[in-house]
Amino acid sequence: MNAMNMPAWGIWLMALGLGIFIVMIILSLKKHRGVHRSLFAWPYSLWMIVFTVVPLFLIAYYAFTDKAGSFTLDNFKNFWDSNYEMKKQLIDMGFDVSAMELSDRGTVNVDTLVYSLWMAFKCTVICLAIGYPAALFMSDRNFKLGPTLIVLFIVPMWMNFLLRTIAWMTLLEDNGIINTLLESLGFGKLRLMYNSNAVLLGMVYNYLPFMVFPVYNSINKQDIKLSEAAMDLGADEMKTFTKVTFPLSIPGIVSGITMVFMPSVTTFFIPRVLGGGNTEMFGDLIERTFLTADNWNVGSALSLIMMVLILFSISLLRRVDPQGEGESLL
């Protein structure tokens, strides 16, 4: 707690503003009809502006400026071509860059983004394929254990996610539990770790519950009379599912896809533990650019690209589920 010295004008200004609002509200609470209730939301609005909206603008600010603070698009050019900085310096020194052969094609960042999107896509598809049937079986009203089991899907998330990922290491290692078991059964050892499949396994493991809940909720809240009516009108079980249950569960699927895809694009830490040399994902790249390379400008540009991609995919998904029904998962 020795890092608590706050020299900044910024934080004092924020505290002052928040303080004034709170005092204002407390004073007006004592006056009869002194305050409209909507005023109670003011501290929150102020908080969100200072700690959510302003920081987002800061990301945009850093993304479009250079180290000296003047406007530039170089950070984005750096994203497309990681040799951009070097080439610029070479040109400044009078070299003809177009004639030079660079060993690195400069597509590292774009490759990482494409790889992350591909991994996130695979993870989402697998989660949907595994999670949908599970949610469907649990929401069966004749299955008394269903509501208990869905709670069991939440419980693992309360174990620190870093430790759960490290525990997979214990299972998958060359001398890990699975390989020891395989060996004692007479099979050879398998190389289970340090590749992108291990990373994928870690991701599916972490994000599966986020697919199961919304789908479970959307099936569970359907009026049972609908599928009963379909059955009464002569549809068999398969037809009831494809014509009634499944279409009505689409909002749940959409929100499941959102909740799995978004965080999995920015997956960070899992590739570092379970992956090998070239399994870096976009989250790791952003972290590395900020903290190891200490380049906030390029890092901000990367974050901005990330955010634009996410907003774009949310708006795409909104078209499928315009009411945002699937969002009520809490």
Place this chain on the structure above:
Amino acid sequence: MTKALKRFYLALILLFLYLPIVVLIFQSFNAGVSRAKWEGFSLRWYVELFRDPSIKKALWVTVSIAALASFFATILGTLAAIGINAMKKSSQGTMMAITSIPMTMPDIVTGISLMLLFIFTRVDRGYFTMLLAHITFNTPYVLLSVLPKLREMSRYTYEAALDLGATPGYALRYVLIPAVRPGIITGALLSFTLSLDDFTVSYFTTSPLVQNLSTLIYSEARKGIKPTMNALSALMFITLLVLLLAINYRSIKTNSNK
């Protein structure tokens, strides 16, 4: 037959979900240091846990931040829910849009944007900044657990209290808050557990001097996790399990009261 098959499928998935956790809890009782070899049952790591100063300090940071952050987030979020509920439809839309920003943004962007804010305002990152960050990501969850409870009650109850001579403060304390108490408690517990478990946002908003358990685990991950960490997380897992059961028990109770 199909019924058995369905149950088998669910059992398989649950096995997949619980396998690493079982491994972790087993390891915490392992007498040896090795991750994969079982060298006999021992409580050694649980004893050492209480001697390790870095873990003790991290535990204190984690728990105190979770408690403070959920306390402030609960006040901020509950007031906000009451305020938003009284707003016109159009302003409600704006407020909900702002609320959805931190919930849709990936953690890493939340963490980095806050880090930039603290760097920009020249605030040294540490305990205080981590607390601010935790309040920030917790509050929307409190808001979203209180708001539905407010929507369930009549709009006129509060106004009736005012008509009968209550000051807004009195009406808040004796009319509104009691009506939405279950939502407030759920929100508080939810934000407590969220902040207990948070890694990404904490990682970007603190300094290496002030670590919570997650960032400590992260910094140790490269050189190998101490078995004491397994013991601690097994303990915390059980604690959270109890908390979670409390939340669920509450929601089951309130549902059956309806």
